[in-house]
Amino acid sequence: MGTSDTGLRVGRIDPADREALRAWSVPSRAAFLDVAPTDEFLDERQRALAGHRLTAVHDTVAGEERVVATLRTFDAEVTMPGAGPVGVDAVSTATVLPTHRRRGLLSRMLTADLERARREGHAFAALIAAEAPIYGRFGFGAATRATSLVVDNSRVAFRPDAPAAAGSLEFVPAGRTAELAEVHDRARRHRPGGLDRDAAWWEAAGRRGEGRWVGPRGQVVLHRDERGAPDGYVAYDVVDDSVGRVPNGTVHVRDLCATDPAAYRALWGFLTSLDLVRTTRARDRPVDELLPHLLVDPRAVQTGPVDDFLWLRVLDVPGALAARRYLGCGTLVLRVVDPLGPAAATVRLHVATQRCGADGWVCAEVTTTDADPDVVLSVGDLSSLLLGGTSAVALHAAGRLGGTAAAAFALSTLMATPEQPWCPTWF
Ligand SMILES: CC(C)(COP(=O)(O)OP(=O)(O)OC[C@H]1O[C@@H](n2cnc3c(N)ncnc32)[C@H](O)[C@@H]1OP(=O)(O)O)[C@@H](O)C(=O)NCCC(=O)NCCS
Structure with a gap:
């Protein structure tokens, strides 16, 4: 890639170059209707994007060179049925400023990257589509789906034949993610569609606060089996919608992962029996969630909508x-x-x-x-x-x-x- 006949310049930027990363982050935040990049955001991104391939399209706007379009790709792993993880070219941060859209910039950046990935031996590319009509023309197809759950806690009773909730539960302090990462890594290797999470992903997840994986009122709870080995966790936020003195809390599950049905049952049992909480909501859940099968009244769990999540593009x-x-x-x-x-x-x-x-x-x-x-x-x-x-x-x-x-x-x-x-x- 290089200078084109339209006057736009396409090139790579190095995430270690802080000012280049700031300029690159401006259109990518604006296109997703987000606020301009803060110093804290850039600190985190510099760590998270080390080793990623960042494409920038520059244009001269009001006499000044600005980034007007971005694409980011990195090497990741997706779990294949029966075979475990394989390498993929993960595509993200595909953004074009509204002043430059529909001139073929996404097409140029993405086709160049797919050619590179194919040359380098990748059999697949993967992405999460902001809108469903964008990526079919580039050869992507929706490969996993996800749904949301709303659980009426008052109707939850586990069937007598549900796995017994053995083991123990504990709150996990902010920043302590090693055991969570270990549980997730075991779980994602078994289920088709599972994606790896690197150290930077977990470092960001370990920070709590507004707009993060776990918000300021949120908690992370780890489950250990009877021998003390971690085998499940849940990360959740809490919203208190109480009216007067009538408790009406809602738990929002951000991430729930278990390598064992007994751990899974224990975590859902914990969530749905929290004092002052009437409803448990969860998003990005599998479409064949186990929970309704464990309950006397499966309609305690309302499911939907179902949407595409991970898109794949076969290259070979x-x-x-x-x-x-x-x-x-x-x-x-x-x-x-x-x-x-x-x-x-x-x-x-x-x-x-x-x-x-x-x-x-x-x-x-x-x-x-x-x-x-x-x-x-x-x-x-x-x-x-x-x-x-x-x-x-x-x-x-x-x-x-x-x-x-x-x-x-x-x-x-x-x-x-x-x-x-x-x-x-x-x-
Ligand atoms: C989506 C986005 C990256 C497209 O960039 P772009 O440079 O305008 O795309 P292109 O000009 O290369 O479009 C290529 C084709 O895809 C179509 N297309 C692009 N975005 C589309 C969308 N959101 N919905 C439907 N079709 C779309 C174009 O109409 C064009 O079709 P054509 O070849 O038949 O003319 C840009 O509009 C954007 O940044 N949107 C906001 C952020 C976002 O949603 N990013 C995607 C992240 S997954």
Whole structure:
């Protein structure tokens, strides 16, 4: 990238250069309707963005060089079904000042970055879309979904067969996040869609205050198993809506993570029995949340809306299909259409039970072929299918997936996962 014929200059900035980072942060804050960057914000960002790739588009405005568009990418990991974490190019902070929008700046920055990621061997890019219509044209598809819960605490009674709440609970002081990070890291490796959180993520999470992960009235509670090992935590804020002397507190769960059903039950039991609190709300939760299954009255938990969360973009079709594992068996030829080019391919996906591991997940053989395809699909739709959160049968019924209904059914069966993919990590 460099100077273009439109007079705009595209280049990289180093997050260690504080004044360059300040100039870069101005449009990225303004485009998201946020306040200008403060010194405290810049201190934190300098630490958090070390090693990230920051693109800036400069323009001369009123005789002065200013940043008018930004993009940030970094290397991260996303968990694949049955296979654990794989590397992804994580894309964030895609912003263009309102004075410069719809001139192709996002397209220039993003296509250049996707080409770089592909050249450097990434099979995927990932992002969280501010608006759903933006990223399909760049080959992204919604791969995980998330929902919100509203729990009426007065109606919560756990079924007698729910896992017993063994172990212990303790409040965690601000800044102490090592055990939380350890629990999260174990949990995210098992569930498709899980994203890693680095030390800077946890450092920021450890600070409490207005607008942070945990607000000034918030708390973090850690669960330990009977041997004292951490196996779950919840971070929450509290809002007191009491009228007169009638208690009406609401707990807002920011993050709840457990590696064990007993820890999960203990944390929800704790939240829903807090004195002075009538309602527990949670956001960014999995669409197949366990809680209603544990309760005598599952309607104590109201769920919705459901929205897309993590979007994936396959950059290398054979690499992406081989990065996950499968349940069941079958052979399909897939033709993947990629308007931007890098992932266009026809491949034979062969999943044979002879390659089945002890855990039931099967490795696929993926080879390029010139055979006629059973299924024709866009790279965005393949990206949506890959973690198991979207049904190929539904895409076929919607007219998005070419081939017979039987082929779509076979692809749905191969891509299915026992748990819905879930990513609760903003980036
Ligand atoms: C979203 C945003 C980055 C787009 O930047 P931009 O430079 O205007 O985008 P481009 O000009 O490259 O647009 C490329 C195409 O996407 C379309 N597009 C861009 N933003 C869109 C949106 N929000 N909704 C629908 N379509 C959109 C454009 O119309 C254009 O379509 P065309 O090729 O058919 O003409 C910019 O408007 C912005 O900063 N918005 C506020 C912050 C934000 O939402 N960022 C996204 C973070 S995930």
